[in-house]
Amino acid sequence: MLRGVGVHDTGGARLATSAESAMIRSRKGSTGGRTMPLVKTALIYFDQAIRDGSIRKAADNLHIASSAINRQLLGLEAELGVELFVRLPRGIRPTAAGEALLGCIRRWHGDAGALKDEIARLKGGVRGTIRVAAAESLIEEVVPRAMARVRERFPLVDFTLISGDNYRIRSELTAKDADLVCAFDVTEGARTDTLHRITSPIGVLMPVDHPLAAATDGLTLADCLPYPVVAPGLDWLKHSTIGRLFQEAGVPFRVVAQVERIGMMKSLVRAGTGIGFISMVGVEADVAERRLAWVPLRRGIVRPVTVSLLVRTGFVLPLHVGVFVDALKAELDWLTRENGGRRASALAVPAAVRDGAAA
Numbered sequence: 001m002l003r004g005v006g007v008h009d010t011g012g013a014r015l016a017t018s019a020e021s022a023m024i025r026s027r028k029g030s031t032g033g034r035t036m037p038l039v040k041t042a043l044i045y046f047d048q049a050i051r052d053g054s055i056r057k058a059a060d061n062l063h064i065a066s067s068a069i070n071r072q073l074l075g076l077e078a079e080l081g082v083e084l085f086v087r088l089p090r091g092i093r094p095t096a097a098g099e100a101l102l103g104c105i106r107r108w109h110g111d112a113g114a115l116k117d118e119i120a121r122l123k124g125g126v127r128g129t130i131r132v133a134a135a136e137s138l139i140e141e142v143v144p145r146a147m148a149r150v151r152e153r154f155p156l157v158d159f160t161l162i163s164g165d166n167y168r169i170r171s172e173l174t175a176k177d178a179d180l181v182c183a184f185d186v187t188e189g190a191r192t193d194t195l196h197r198i199t200s201p202i203g204v205l206m207p208v209d210h211p212l213a214a215a216t217d218g219l220t221l222a223d224c225l226p227y228p229v230v231a232p233g234l235d236w237l238k239h240s241t242i243g244r245l246f247q248e249a250g251v252p253f254r255v256v257a258q259v260e261r262i263g264m265m266k267s268l269v270r271a272g273t274g275i276g277f278i279s280m281v282g283v284e285a286d287v288a289e290r291r292l293a294w295v296p297l298r299r300g301i302v303r304p305v306t307v308s309l310l311v312r313t314g315f316v317l318p319l320h321v322g323v324f325v326d327a328l329k330a331e332l333d334w335l336t337r338e339n340g341g342r343r344a345s346a347l348a349v350p351a352a353v354r355d356g357a358a359a
Helices: 040-053 054-062 065-081 097-120 136-140 142-154 166-174 234-238 241-248 260-272 283-290 319-339 349-359
Strands: 085-088 092-096 128-134 157-163 180-184 190-198 203-206 229-232 255-259 276-279 292-297 305-312
Touching: 040 054, 040 085, 040 097, 040 166, 054 203, 085 097, 092 097, 092 283, 128 136, 128 166, 136 142, 136 157, 136 180, 136 260, 136 276, 142 157, 142 203, 142 255, 142 319, 166 180, 166 229, 180 319, 190 319, 203 241, 229 234, 229 241, 229 260, 234 241, 241 276, 241 305, 241 349, 260 276, 260 319, 292 319, 305 319
Parallel strands: 128 157, 128 180, 229 255
Antiparallel strands: 085 092, 180 305, 190 305, 203 276, 203 292
């Protein structure tokens, strides 16, 4: 709104007590009505005339008579009680009062655009991109399920997914290239805030017919020692709780392959190359569909991994991003309730339960 805007010219002769309120007009019905402007006509004409530097050029661009623009501008000056522009041989230029009014008009245009976007969101017509930086195992299952929930409500929203190690993921957030981080064992920093956090136990990934798949009360490292291991690569280990399992446990595992991606680990384990140590997050669908088996390690052997949702400090979540965050929280909380500390070699993942949690 433009009410209460004080403007004055360089001579300081007069000070306007107020400016006319910007007149918000509604869109006419679909019976051939045209879209009405959100700002008073005289203000639109004034803005255009100053941009073009000429009333005549503004009239050409607006497809109206120059006399109509001139009449509106004179009326605006009379209404505000101040001179807004000076006439030159080849056009016009704003006075200091005109510059002040222009600033108000252009800020209003920005606010009006934001208002239209928000109204579109409330109508379900949201457009926008949600930029998510996440660990690959989360992008395998959890993030896509949350994305599907958002797109049911906002079909015009799209996503950009960024994957990598924790250093890259955090960097994407602090560099403002991502709206949200969803990652393992990443800590809150000076420029980030934690929106949600869960823990997930580490277990052993194996083929469904593996001898260890029959365990009912968890596994020890001694149970795993006779079998070859598909281990995470150095970058993965460096930023993960699983790294402590290999570096501090003092158990001489027979590592037959090192991988940097969860997809590689699942493929090698499924082929019988070895067993893998990983949390349940990211393998739940493979386990539910009996492509793989997963059995948790017994409590106390290694601490659970932490999965966190982080945003930049001060970042105000737009409506569609907030809905996505809520969907992610629901997915992660479901994993905590259903999978935490349990044997999961044949865990079912009922869609109805997930959908109810994320609704």
